[in-house]
Amino acid sequence: MEFLQDAPQLAHPWHSDRLLHALLDRALPAERRAALDADLDALGDYAQMAWLRAARTTRRKPILTRWDAWGRRVDRIELTTTWLEGPQLATRHAVLAAGHEAHPEARLEQFARVYLYHLASEFYTCPLAMTDGAATALKASGNAALIERALPHFLSRDAATLWLSGQWMTETTGGSDVGQSETVARRDADGQWRLHGRKWFSSAVVGEAALALARPEGAAPGPGALALFYVETMDGERRKPELRIDRLKDKLGTQELPTAEIHLDGLPAWPLGELAHGVRQVAPMLNITRTWNAVCAVASMARAISLARDYAARRQAFGRLLIEQPLHARTLADMQVEFEGAFALTFEVAHLLGRVENGSAQPHEAALLRLLTPLAKLWTGKLAVKLCSEALECFGGAGYIEDTGLPQLLRDAQVYALWEGTTNVLSLDGLRALANGSLAALRTTIDAWSAGTGDASATHAIHATLDAAAAYLDQHKGARESLEAGARGFALTLARCAAAALLARQATWSSRQGDPRPAAALRRFVGHGLDRLVSPGLDDTALLLG
Numbered sequence: 001m002e003f004l005q006d007a008p009q010l011a012h013p014w015h016s017d018r019l020l021h022a023l024l025d026r027a028l029p030a031e032r033r034a035a036l037d038a039d040l041d042a043l044g045d046y047a048q049m050a051w052l053r054a055a056r057t058t059r060r061k062p063i064l065t066r067w068d069a070w071g072r073r074v075d076r077i078e079l080t081t082t083w084l085e086g087p088q089l090a091t092r093h094a095v096l097a098a099g100h101e102a103h104p105e106a107r108l109e110q111f112a113r114v115y116l117y118h119l120a121s122e123f124y125t126c127p128l129a130m131t132d133g134a135a136t137a138l139k140a141s142g143n144a145a146l147i148e149r150a151l152p153h154f155l156s157r158d159a160a161t162l163w164l165s166g167q168w169m170t171e172t173t174g175g176s177d178v179g180q181s182e183t184v185a186r187r188d189a190d191g192q193w194r195l196h197g198r199k200w201f202s203s204a205v206v207g208e209a210a211l212a213l214a215r216p217e218g219a220a221p222g223p224g225a226l227a228l229f230y231v232e233t234m235d236g237e238r239r240k241p242e243l244r245i246d247r248l249k250d251k252l253g254t255q256e257l258p259t260a261e262i263h264l265d266g267l268p269a270w271p272l273g274e275l276a277h278g279v280r281q282v283a284p285m286l287n288i289t290r291t292w293n294a295v296c297a298v299a300s301m302a303r304a305i306s307l308a309r310d311y312a313a314r315r316q317a318f319g320r321l322l323i324e325q326p327l328h329a330r331t332l333a334d335m336q337v338e339f340e341g342a343f344a345l346t347f348e349v350a351h352l353l354g355r356v357e358n359g360s361a362q363p364h365e366a367a368l369l370r371l372l373t374p375l376a377k378l379w380t381g382k383l384a385v386k387l388c389s390e391a392l393e394c395f396g397g398a399g400y401i402e403d404t405g406l407p408q409l410l411r412d413a414q415v416y417a418l419w420e421g422t423t424n425v426l427s428l429d430g431l432r433a434l435a436n437g438s439l440a441a442l443r444t445t446i447d448a449w450s451a452g453t454g455d456a457s458a459t460h461a462i463h464a465t466l467d468a469a470a471a472y473l474d475q476h477k478g479a480r481e482s483l484e485a486g487a488r489g490f491a492l493t494l495a496r497c498a499a500a501a502l503l504a505r506q507a508t509w510s511s512r513q514g515d516p517r518p519a520a521a522l523r524r525f526v527g528h529g530l531d532r533l534v535s536p537g538l539d540d541t542a543l544l545l546g
Helices: 018-027 030-056 081-092 106-117 125-141 144-154 278-312 326-358 365-394 396-400 407-417 423-436 438-450 456-475 480-485 487-512 517-527 538-545
Strands: 063-067 073-078 165-168 184-187 193-202 209-216 227-232 243-248 260-271
Touching: 018 030, 018 106, 018 326, 018 487, 030 081, 030 106, 063 243, 073 243, 106 125, 106 278, 106 326, 125 144, 125 165, 125 209, 125 227, 125 278, 144 209, 165 193, 165 278, 184 209, 193 209, 193 227, 209 260, 209 278, 227 278, 278 326, 278 365, 278 407, 326 365, 326 487, 326 517, 365 396, 365 407, 365 423, 365 438, 365 487, 423 438, 423 480, 423 487, 438 456, 438 487, 456 487, 456 517, 480 487, 480 538, 487 517
Parallel strands: 165 209
Antiparallel strands: 063 073, 184 193, 193 260, 209 227, 227 260, 243 260
16 A cells, blocks of 8 residues: 555644743742633644645635726625634734733733744744734823723623734835835824825734824924824725725745735824834833744744644655654754753743733843843844744745645744844844843842752853853943944844753753753754854954945
8 A cells, every 4th residue: 555644633732831830830929820821721622723724725815996887986805704703813812912901911922922922823923912012101191081092902802892903114215214204194184193105014904993103294304203193904804995905915835914014195194202203112012022933933933843843753755754863953952052042032022021011120131121022022033034934945946836835834933033123233232232231130030040049060161151151341441333243143142042041041940840951952943052152253254235
């Protein structure tokens, strides 16, 4: 009989995830677990169902219909089945609303839900992240009228009243340099602000609202003169005629997510606050959306490794299962420890975000959050691409075949390094964060995280690498171009040091529970090296680009 290879099976993402179980066991009060565990169990069930459904059905993309049969402009977007299920899943299990509860663990509980839902959602988590950021910006603005109008919708636990919000910042002129934005805000004869311009990359265009940067008419050039406006996109069941969808992007990945180019032709808008410093008003959103990005990147790594490990226990080569082949087993173990480091750092950022928002953090932890958020986002964004690529290789040729569903892991992973700031943009942001003494806060915190571990070699490596990073910073102090040229290596070094210290903390806790695996992860992670510092090499750079 002809041999047919068994496909990889997805283990239940909640039941099988020892890292998430250990994290919640260590970090959450027991009385908070029942409701959370019920949601995580249901989201794990949904993830398994979605994986099986995707294997049985042809992938679909959203479809834009600009005109109806009678010539009326409708700009209607048909969504995938999973996206149509998104409002019910997200509200029933508080995927967004849980993060805004009034207790220190709110963000940790929320992002545990996000982590399990993300891959199953076909990136419906993207508009949820944008909406979370918008809710945070509204709170920070103090604009009572807009808070009263929009916040109950953004944080609704009822699909019938849920609104999604976009963030319309990116234009063809600027990209990350939003100061070059050309969208103009003008007041009409009735005093109503209206937006005119083009937004080139709108990831939540199906939402009912958005926050948009625009320059009030007559304002000076540059980022300081931009204002942040709130807009609504729907007039009953119809899209407002002042919002035109030019096209949906044809992207490498995240193809179920309808990303659009739009024109604003007098769309009514309301300023969140003063008619300036809109970029500063965006800042409260960044810790939110970058944390979503990091959690989703870690979720992609978890999925890739889970499938690769399952396949290794099913596929035979050269007389043995792949999992029994020493080099293949080592490859999987190396992937696992990098993932564990990324998981530890990302969920520490999530927990820290909740404590800072709740007002229960220590005084130095706000500075620590400002530094660790871009570090976690940039590192996990790059690592997701690397680990998903390695996972595809674990399947051999099958990893390159579209209808296995495996190539989608890699295509989708590429977005994590692009959204919410590229690796270089975030590396420079990390440098700026050091100006407020956050390196000292990081060292103090790392000392606390790694205290008590029995692995003296790992502790020495962590502190030696931190010393090297501090010396590097001193060496290039005052040489801005040198610091910027080496910013990526510096950022990765700090991220890996923090992750190693967090692995040490987990190893200490887990050893008391009788689990030796976190200690093994710490040893191997440190063995991979923590120092990613590089010489700026400005002269060589000029030569090589000349």
